[in-house]
Amino acid sequence: MLSYHEKRTNAIKDCIKLTAERLIALQRSSELSSNECNKEVTRDIQKKQLLLRQFQTELLNEEVIQTSAFKVIYERCREHFRHPVFDKFRDYDL
Template sequence: MSNMSAPTGSVNCEEFAEFQELLKVMRTIDDRIVHELNTTVPTASFAGKIDASKTCKQLYESLMEAHASREKVIKNCIAQTSAVVKALQERREKDSNDLTLLKQIRKEQTKLKWMQSELNVEEVVNDRSWKVFNERCRVHFKPPKKE
């Protein structure tokens, strides 16, 4: 199976463009799932040549890991940005005349809204991937029941 793992390391939540780029890279597995399934899960005529259940199991584990790591990154950045907004708002309460602070708060709130919208995007991306996965792998692999 091709390597479609997510990058690791710390995430810079301060720069939204960097955050978006990281998510784009981390969504590679979902973007390529149809190709991955077409090249690794055999059609009925080639079923004997490849262990489709093993391939589907590996892809299932890769998807689970990718989805969990992206959700963790997004939620971590939301928490960090929320804390920044809160701190800025507390400073603003002490100095309501500081327009620079007000602009900074608005900028951070906008960034926070974008990050929160990424959770919705994530849900759509994940649903699409699981639909394709289930269409091709349901005969070969049964995912464990979620607790």
């Protein structure tokens, strides 16, 4: 499960990095393009910005999902299973 979460997080981070690079390239081309092409480039920039925000939101959602999954496993298996990832939940024990 840990490796799956790590792979998914890394994939989302790679998508964020790639989208940010493409957005920067579009912004640079927008500065150099003529006014006729500028509307089309501006529309593409807005689409890339939206996509970048969606990836960032997905990364935050993934962190919440991971924390929830780890917390459930910790609550059910804390007597039998010890792992460093569960250290942050030990403070919540009663």
